[in-house]
Amino acid sequence: MSSKTINIIVKIWRQNGPHAKGSFEDHALKDISTGSSFLEMLDVMNEALANKGIEPIAFDHDCREGICGMCGAVVNGTAHGPEKETTLCQLHMRSFKDGDTIIIEPFRATGFPVVKDLIVDRSALDRIIQAGGFVSVNSGSPQDANSILIPQHIAEQAMDAAACIGCGACAAACPNAAPMLFIGAKISQLALLPQGQHEAKTRAVNMVSCMDENGFGNCGNERVCENVCPKGISIRHIARMNREYLKGSFFRDE
Amino acid sequence: MSWFIQTCRSSLGKKYIMALTGFLLGGFLLVHTIGNSTIFWGREAFNAYAHHLHSLGIFVPIFEIGLYSIFFIHVITGVLLWLQNRKARGPQKYEVQTNPGGRTWGSQTMIYTGATIFVFILIHLANFHFVEKTEVLTISDIVTKVLNNPGFTLIYIIGMSVLALHISHGFWSLLQTFGINDPQYNAPIRVVTWAVAAIMITVFVLITLLLVVSQNQLLG
Ligand code: SF4
Numbered sequence: 484m485s486s487k488t489i490n491i492i493v494k495i496w497r498q499n500g501p502h503a504k505g506s507f508e509d510h511a512l513k514d515i516s517t518g519s520s521f522l523e524m525l526d527v528m529n530e531a532l533a534n535k536g537i538e539p540i541a542f543d544h545d546c547r548e549g550i551c552g553m554c555g556a557v558v559n560g561t562a563h564g565p566e567k568e569t570t571l572c573q574l575h576m577r578s579f580k581d582g583d584t585i586i587i588e589p590f591r592a593t594g595f596p597v598v599k600d601l602i603v604d605r606s607a608l609d610r611i612i613q614a615g616g617f618v619s620v621n622s623g624s625p626q627d628a629n630s631i632l633i634p635q636h637i638a639e640q641a642m643d644a645a646a647c648i649g650c651g652a653c654a655a656a657c658p659n660a661a662p663m664l665f666i667g668a669k670i671s672q673l674a675l676l677p678q679g680q681h682e683a684k685t686r687a688v689n690m691v692s693c694m695d696e697n698g699f700g701n702c703g704n705e706r707v708c709e710n711v712c713p714k715g716i717s718i719r720h721i722a723r724m725n726r727e728y729l730k731g732s733f734f735r736d737e
Numbered sequence: 738m739s740w741f742i743q744t745c746r747s748s749l750g751k752k753y754i755m756a757l758t759g760f761l762l763g764g765f766l767l768v769h770t771i772g773n774s775t776i777f778w779g780r781e782a783f784n785a786y787a788h789h790l791h792s793l794g795i796f797v798p799i800f801e802i803g804l805y806s807i808f809f810i811h812v813i814t815g816v817l818l819w820l821q822n823r824k825a826r827g828p829q830k831y832e833v834q835t836n837p838g839g840r841t842w843g844s845q846t847m848i849y850t851g852a853t854i855f856v857f858i859l860i861h862l863a864n865f866h867f868v869e870k871t872e873v874l875t876i877s878d879i880v881t882k883v884l885n886n887p888g889f890t891l892i893y894i895i896g897m898s899v900l901a902l903h904i905s906h907g908f909w910s911l912l913q914t915f916g917i918n919d920p921q922y923n924a925p926i927r928v929v930t931w932a933v934a935a936i937m938i939t940v941f942v943l944i945t946l947l948l949v950v951s952q953n954q955l956l957g
């Protein structure tokens with residue numbers, strides 16, 4: 484594919500620290516290759532800033548291949564930018580036109596306080612995982628794989644849920660700032676498989692109460708999350724979480 | 738009991754409360770629609786229906802207290818959720834507000850349509866419930882009088898439209914909250930939930946319009 488170049492104006496959020504007051508800053512960028520990724524465009528901008536003696540924009544990234552969940556920002560009002568099922572690192576500049584103004588903001592939510600510029604603290608998601616996103620298995624010698632039977636369609640659904648990379652875009656985009664799609668995906672992934680079923684009920688209750696403690700909102704079934712999720716996770720997993728939580732609250736068997 | 742309180746206070750618990758009370762209020766609305774349709778058969782039928790309801794005696798106040806409680810639980814929980822969600826969203830709004838998909842008119846306006854319906858129901862109760870009904874001035878006379886006032890005609894039509902918007906999201910949403918979501922049924926569920934809302938509201942609007950065009954329907 485032939486690569487051309489575009490000139491753009493980047494309007495980007497600048498915030499010095501968690502308690503500092505932030506504001507937008509404009510930068511005109513020339514000759515950005517449409518073949519470059521969004522993060523590469525930010526790299527180019529940062530290099531130019533550094534050369535001018537200005538502090539570069541801080542942003543999170545790691546794998547740059549859409550699997551780690553580190554990257555993420557809200558681009559022109561959409562978490563991870565305009566392309567469906569695409570992380571910010573996999574977004575390419577060919578999605579933009581010459582002369583475009585691109586507005587870049589950090590993920591915003593009370594549960595995701597800004598650390599600096601575009602970097603937000605998403606450790607709340609780690610705490611939610613610690614509250615129940617695991618299976619307690621005593622390790623021993625592996626048993627024969629065929630001794631645990633899992634129908635193909637169940638395995639498929641569990642794999643769909645397991646595709647969640649924990650980026651937090653669902654909570655950032657949610658009108659109520661609820662990471663329900665994230666929790667729903669984690670709960671589904673484990674509740675669908677035999678190894679995770681034993682702890683399914685307590686897991687749902689513990690993860691949801693951890694979510695509440697971390698200042699997130701309540702799901703209003705707005706469905707924005709499934710529309711921004713870079714892994715295309717469906718709210719059907721939120722429905723499964725709702726069922727697991729009902730069972731966990733009302734039929735504990737304890 | 739502590740588990741019960743804990744569940745009710747959690748975010749999901751509050752959603753279950755909204756869903757359950759919403760479902761019960763919807764059920765009441767359905768019965769109310771069916772009952773009110775007797776108006777299409779004229780004054781006698783409508784008055785007879787009202788009379789029949791009142792002859793239930795002690796069950797009437799018991800039912801009313803139950804209904805008011807469900808209603809207030811729905812309203813209070815809804816306001817609590819709204820406040821919590823505003824807080825969770827944080828003071829700094831996004832510079833660009835978009836809808837990447839998913840949100841509907843109904844889902845975006847739940848708290849506002851809810852507040853409007855609240856005011857509408859107060860007006861509605863003042864019109865028909867807390868008024869003196871006598872042998873001479875029956876419920877059908879009152880209904881005809883109120884709905885023939887152009888101001889009230891408008892208020893009732895607006896009230897009904899707003900209610901339709903509220904239910905267009907609410908009915909589907911409560912099913913999702915109870916975990917009823919399966920690709921096999923999702924399309925029919927969406928259609929049925931919209932259709933139920935549309936049918937109920939159409940009946941109410943038709944009643945209002947009927948009384949505007951044909952005053953004699955209830956004067957008989
Ligand atoms: S559910 Fe999707 S949007 Fe939410 S954290 Fe997982 S991958 Fe990101």
Ligand code: FES
Binds near residue numbers: 543
């Ligand atoms: S940097 Fe790893 S998913 Fe984008």
